[in-house]
Amino acid sequence: MERAHYHLTERSKRILQLAAKYNQDVIEHHHLFIAACREAAGVCGELHVYLHKQLGNQFLNFMKEQDEKDKGRASQSNLSLVLEKADEKRQYYRQTLINEGHIIQSILETDSSLNDWLTEEMKEAIIDIACVPRDMVVHLGKYQSKSHIGYKNSIRRAVHADLPELKQFIKSEFGDRWIKRINHLPASGQLSVFLAEYNGEIIGFACFDVEKKGMFGPMGTSNHIRLHSVGKELLHRSLMDMADRGYAYAVIEQAGPIEFYEKACGAKLIPWF
Structure with missing residues (x-):
């Protein structure tokens, strides 16, 4: 199967399953988009x-019209x-799974027929x-300091002595894009940063309240x-610590793996319109 070696989110898998219902053998761009x-x-x-x-039911009827155009034409999925292309985007953004955004953007970039009805x-x-x-x-009502969470990994609060190693970890894994955020951390007092470690080395981090109160991120x-x-x-x-500080809600800033946050903590999109 042509998709077997790709790693997809559950939502992306559902999109492919829905597209296959339109045409199991030849899946076109418009099948994936619809x-x-x-x-x-x-x-x-x-x-x-x-x-x-924007278009009413026209955008759903488009698929039927496109299928009629494709009839009798030798076509390859x-x-x-x-x-x-979606996997290239996944790798570029250093993400683990192909998500719906990668797929949709790849469709827009490779299907000229969409120009007929999308401005x-x-x-x-x-x-x-x-x-x-x-x-x-995300609502923080369920996060309490007494809540029992059985951690598989070593998680601890960062101290100021950790910051040089943390910056080096961020540079090596993600480039310079988050270094300025880390530089906003206070020079003294307790840090709103948690580290994951393995054999004494940092393997992950999460921050909140870095530039604005109530904002979670970055995390990597x-x-x-x-x-x-x-x-x-x-x-x-991190969310447990935010709840302990009295926050009722946390805003997850610029979430890339949206489905991860939906599943992990019940986060909801802030509406685009």
Whole structure:
């Protein structure tokens, strides 16, 4: 199967399953795009609402019209092309799984037929809705310091002596994009930073209240230990600390892996419109 060696989020898998219902043998760009709209959860739900507001049912009827054009034409599935480009985006952003944003942006970049019914303004809006990091909000009512969380990994609060090593970890794993944020940390007092360690070395970190109160992030984990609950445990420990400080809600700033936060802590998208 052409998708077997790609690692996808559960939402991305559902999009592919929906697309296959339209045509199991030849999955075209428009099958994937309409499937993403019909998935109707998270950013896909917002995408569906946006396109319905802009085009009514026209955007769903487009698929039928496109299938009629394709009849009798020798065609090869575009799924491999879309997944290949989506995986390139996953790697560029140093993410673990192909998400719906990677897929949707790859469709927009490779399917010229979408130009027949999407304006440039609409395509830019689709990118903003589904293909870039989004702010999310999470209610902290369930996070209490006495809550029992059985950590698999070594999680502790950072101290100022950890900052040089933390900056080096961030540079090696993510480049310079978060260094300025770390430089905003106070020069004294307790830090709003938690570290995950393995054999005494940093393998992940999470921050909150770095530049604005009530804001969670950034958070990052070493690429070679992902899918080992490190990010989830750093997230929970940080949100627990925010709850202890009296916050009722936390805003997760510029969340990239949206589905991760939805599942890990019940975070909700802050609506785009």
